Every structure is written in C-alpha cells, then in structure tokens.
Amino acid sequence: MKTPVCEEDIREGRLCSECEKKISKGDLSALDFEVARLLARINQRRNLTAASFTRCIDLGRMVVIFTEGEPGVLIGRNGTVVSELSHALGKRVRIAQSSSDARKTIADLLAPAKILGINTMYHEGVQNTKVRIEKGSIQSLPADLDTLGKAIKTVLKQDVTIVFE
Numbered sequence: 001m002k003t004p005v006c007e008e009d010i011r012e013g014r015l016c017s018e019c020e021k022k023i024s025k026g027d028l029s030a031l032d033f034e035v036a037r038l039l040a041r042i043n044q045r046r047n048l049t050a051a052s053f054t055r056c057i058d059l060g061r062m063v064v065i066f067t068e069g070e071p072g073v074l075i076g077r078n079g080t081v082v083s084e085l086s087h088a089l090g091k092r093v094r095i096a097q098s099s100s101d102a103r104k105t106i107a108d109l110l111a112p113a114k115i116l117g118i119n120t121m122y123h124e125g126v127q128n129t130k131v132r133i134e135k136g137s138i139q140s141l142p143a144d145l146d147t148l149g150k151a152i153k154t155v156l157k158q159d160v161t162i163v164f165e
C-alpha cells in the first residue's frame with residue numbers, strides 16, 4: 001500500500017516528527033492519516049496491497065480520495081472498500097485519479113457539476129484561475145463554494161474563483 005503517511009506511523013497510530021512537519025506545512029492532513037489507518041485495517045481482511053492514494057480532501061459531506069494508481073482497487077469489488085471507508089468516516093467517499101491536469105482535478109472535485117471552462121490569467125505575476133460552471137449545476141455541487149475553493153487550493157496550490165454562467 002502506498003499512502004502519504006509512513007508505514008510505521010500507521011502501525012503505531014501516531015505521526016513521526018517528519019509527518020508532523022508535513023501537517024504544519026499543509027502537505028498532509030489528519031484526514032490523510034485517518035484514511036491510511038482505515039485502509040490498513042481493511043487490508044487485514046481484503047487484499048489492498050496494490051492500493052495507493054496521494055491525498056484526501058474533505059468537502060464536508062463528502063471525502064474525495066486522490067489516487068495515482070488504479071481507482072478500482074480503492075473502490076473494491078461491488079464498491080465494498082469505498083462503502084467501508086464511507087461508513088467509517090460517516091461521509092460519502094469518492095475516488096478520483098490524481099492528475100497533473102488541473103482541469104481534470106477540478107472536474108473531479110466539482111463533479112457532477114458541469115464545467116464550462118477553466119481560464120488561467122496572470123495579473124502582476126500572480127496566477128488566477130477562473131472556473132466557469134453552468135448555472136443549472138449549482139444544486140449538484142458536492143459542497144459550498146468556500147469549501148470547494150479551499151479544496152482546489154489544497155490540491156492545486158493555487159487560488160481559484162468559481163463563477164456561474
């Protein structure tokens with residue numbers, strides 16, 4: 001299994017000083033640690049050796065888990081793994097593929113809302129990305145705009161503005 005937390009920390013149930021440093025820098029979250037521990041527990045019963053994730057994003061009612069590997073491993077046969085995670089976290093869980101493509105990552109975080117376009121502009125050396133969403137999709141956003149904006153910033157390390165058209 002490959003997670004952003006050390007294997008030893010998962011076994012011992014506490015973070016080492018290196019991982020604590022990552023938490024204070026925002027490169028790791030308590031949720032990442034929780035999901036890593038849950039997967040280790042599930043791995044004792046089901047084979048999740050091939051499972052991997054890069055980070056988890058809390059959208060309030062939903063957690064999005066990004067993986068660089070095959071999403072099917074984290075979903076499990078008939079969705080068994082994802083439903084165990086969902087039950088343990090008390091939230092809906094969605095598995096998304098990590099991508100260097102910002103557009104795909106944003107689409108994964110905002111799904112099933114329909115994205116009309118993503119525009120990146122530079123103003124005095126500062127990058128600003130505007131995500132245009134179809135007005136009719138407001139109701140289908142997985143969380144409020146503030147939460148989604150923070151989630152995108154966590155993953156892409158850039159500020160985005162979400163607008164409806």
Ligand SMILES: [Zn+2]
Nearest residue numbers: 006009016019
């Ligand atoms: Zn560690």
